[in-house]
Amino acid sequence: MNSAARPTAGSHAEAGTGPGAVSGSRSGPGTPDTVKGTGTGPRGVRLTLRGAAVGRGSVPVLDRIGLDVEPGEILTVVGPSGCGKSTLLRTLAGLLPALDGEVHQDGEPITGPHADRALVFQGDALLPWRTVRANVELPLAIRGVARAERRERAEHWLTRVGLDGHGAKPPHRLSGGQRQRVQLARALVAEPRAVLMDEPFGALDAQTRAATQQLLVDVWRGTGATVVFVTHDVNEAVFLGDRVALLSTGRVLDVPRPRERAAHGHPATVALRREVLASLTSALPGAPATAASGTAPSTAPEAPPPVPTSPSSPPLPPPPPPSREPQ
Template sequence: MTTGLDLRMDGVTLGYGGEPVLTGLDLTVPAGEFLVVVGHSGGGKSTLLRALAGLLPATSGRILAGGAPVTGPSRDRALVFQDDALLPWRTARRNVELAPAIGGARRAERRRAADDWLARVGLGDAADRLPRELSGGMRQRVQLARTLAASPRAILMDEPFGALDAQTRGSMQRLLAEVLEDAPATVVFVTHDVDEALTLGDRVVVLGTAGITAEFAVTGRHDHDRLRSEILAELGAVPARLVAEGAA
C-alpha cells in the first residue's frame, strides 16, 4: 500500500529570471496530510507546487521530501494540472498504462493495473474510448487513475477540478476522497474555491508573496461556516467587520 511522504520547505525563495515570486517560505506537510493552499491569482501557488515537484529549484533555502533534498522530479511526487494532459491518440486504458510502463511493468501487469484503476474511478466500461470521446469529468477521472497507477507517495494538484461544472466538481471531490482512503498519500491541493478547500482539506493555508500568512485546521463540517468567514477575511475577499458581524 502507498504510504504518504512528508514534505518540507525551510526559508525558501522561488522565482523566475531572477525575479522572486515567493520569499522566506516555511512549510511542513506531514506524511498523509491533505493540505489545501489558497491565495490570490498570481500569488505563487503553482510556483509552490512546481518547486515541490522538483521542476523549479529554490533560489535560497531548502526543499525536502522524506527528509532528502529535492533535486529534481521523482516518481514519488506526482504533479496534476487542471488540463488533463491525456495523450489524444491513446485510449483511456493506454493512458493509464503509461505510469506502470515507465516503472518497468510487463504488458499484462500494466493492463491489469490500468483496468483496476479505471474500474475504481467508475470508468471500467470506457477503457477503449479515446479522450475526445469522454466528457471533461471523465477525462479528469482518467487522469486521476493514471496518477494513482504510478503509486506516488505525494500528489501535487493544481486546481484539477477548476474547469468542471459544479455538479461534476462535487462528484470528483467525493471520488478523490474515496480513492485516497484505499491509496493514502500526502496531498498538496491548490484551489481558488474556499468551499472546496474545506470539503477536502485536513488543513488550509493562505499563501502570500511573503509566505504562509495564515493556516486553519479543518476539524469538522460544523466548523465550515466559521472557517469560511475567517479564510475569506484573510484573503481580503470581504471586510473583516462584516465577517465579525456575521459570526456574532
C-alpha cells in the first residue's frame, strides 16, 4: 500500500485481501539514493511485490502480496513455520517464479538469479573441499575476477568479519559462529545490492548470535545494501529491522529504535515486541500469548497420555520370590 506519509513507529500498513497476504510500503523525507547510516556509497535495490502469489508448484502459500522493500533498509520477516517465509525469500532471489502478480527489482521484473542479489542460508553451505578463503572467493571466481583480485578482496572481507588469519583453514576447523561469518563474507564480497537472509543465525547459541547480529549491522552500514532477513526470533527481528513484516497477520510495523541494544526495555520497543509475539501465538489455535520476552512459545506437540489398562484385563501376577540356594 502506498502511503502518503511514513507510518508512525508501531503503526501498521493495511493487510492484503488474501490469506497470508502482506501489504506495506514506507515513505519519508529522505531520497532513495541515501544509504541508511552512511549517506554514501551505492544504494541498495528497491524490491517490490504487487498482487503476487508465491509457492512451489501450482499451490500458493502466500497470495496477493503487496510489499515495498526500500533501498538500503533492513526488513525483517516473521511468521510461524510453514507460512511461506523461505518461499518468499527465494522468489525475491529469483530462484522461484511468482505464481501470479509482479515481483520487481527497481521497477524491472525479477526473472531469475542475479549478481545484485545474494542469498544467505541457515546452514553455512560452505564447500568442505575448499579453504575458507576459497569459499569467500567463489562468487568472484564465477564472475571471472582475476585470481590476485579475488584473493585481495576475500582477505579484506575475512578481516572485516573478524577472521583474519583463518583463510587457509578448511571450514570444519571453524566454530559454527565462525562459519556463519565466512558465509556473510562470501555474500558481501561481490558487493551485492540486496542480501536475502534465511534464518542465518538460528543454529547459534545466544551469545554468539548476539555478536553475529552486531557484526551484520557493522558490515551492513558500510555497504548500503537492502537486507530482507527471515527469522523466528522476535528479539532479533525487533533489534535488526527498520520494519518487521508479520506474515501471519499481514501487518508491516515500524521499529521505533532499530539496532539499539539500549532500547530493549523502552516502552515502544516492548509494545512492538508484544505485537510481533502475538502475531505468532495467534497462528497457534488455543495457544495463549506469553509475556513479551521475545521468544515464541514452542509449537512441539505434547507427549501422548499413557495408554490405560483395559478393565477386563486380568492383573499381572506378582513376581516370584527369590530362589534360595540349599545350605
